[in-house]
Amino acid sequence: MKINGNEIRPGNVIEHNGGLWVAVKTNHVKPGKGGAYNQVELKNLIDGTKLNERFRSAETVERVRLxxxxxxxxxxxxxxxxxxxxxxxxxxxxxxxxxxxxxxxxxxxxxxxxxxxxxxxxxxxLPPQVTLEVAEADPVVKGQTAASSYKPAVLENGVRIMVPPFITAGEKIVVDTDEITYLRRAD
Structure with missing residues (x-):
């Protein structure tokens, strides 16, 4: 599906220079002299390289549906x-x-x-959250305040993660798969 260069929005996947690119950021620029254009930061879906490109409203690009x-x-x-x-x-x-x-x-x-x-x-x-068992957790150090005193732990899959001091080995916790961070105890 062809779209004009000024219609590219963040998240759009386009075919450009023989590759597949996702628009990360877009900025519509209207300079004092000359025509307006869309400054687009693109990220290659295959190898992750980034590219900044200017698209004028008269230019058309192929929008790809995944x-x-x-x-x-x-x-x-x-x-x-x-x-x-x-x-x-x-x-x-x-x-x-x-x-x-x-x-x-x-x-x-x-x-x-x-x-x-x-x-x-x-x-x-992947699903945004998974429930895993804590295989190892360091003991709580007495005197630490609960505010920001997270301790290291190892999950059943071998991933190291920081957990609150009240979490012990054998407990099930919910983990964010994107950030690889502790969210809460599992029900």
Missing amino acids: EQKEFTYLYEQGDALVFMDSETYEQLELQKDFVGDRAAFLKEGMTVTVELYEEKPIGIS
């Missing part, structure tokens, strides 16, 4: 993670580095959303 599909995480196989399409039952293998640090939060049977462009995966979204 397909979002639900997949179920099955298992780990070497450096690959195996997912299954929830509708067609086809399997998809993604490299661990594609998922990044958040791969540690994947559990068998977990539903994730994979963004596809022309059937090629370009992004993955």
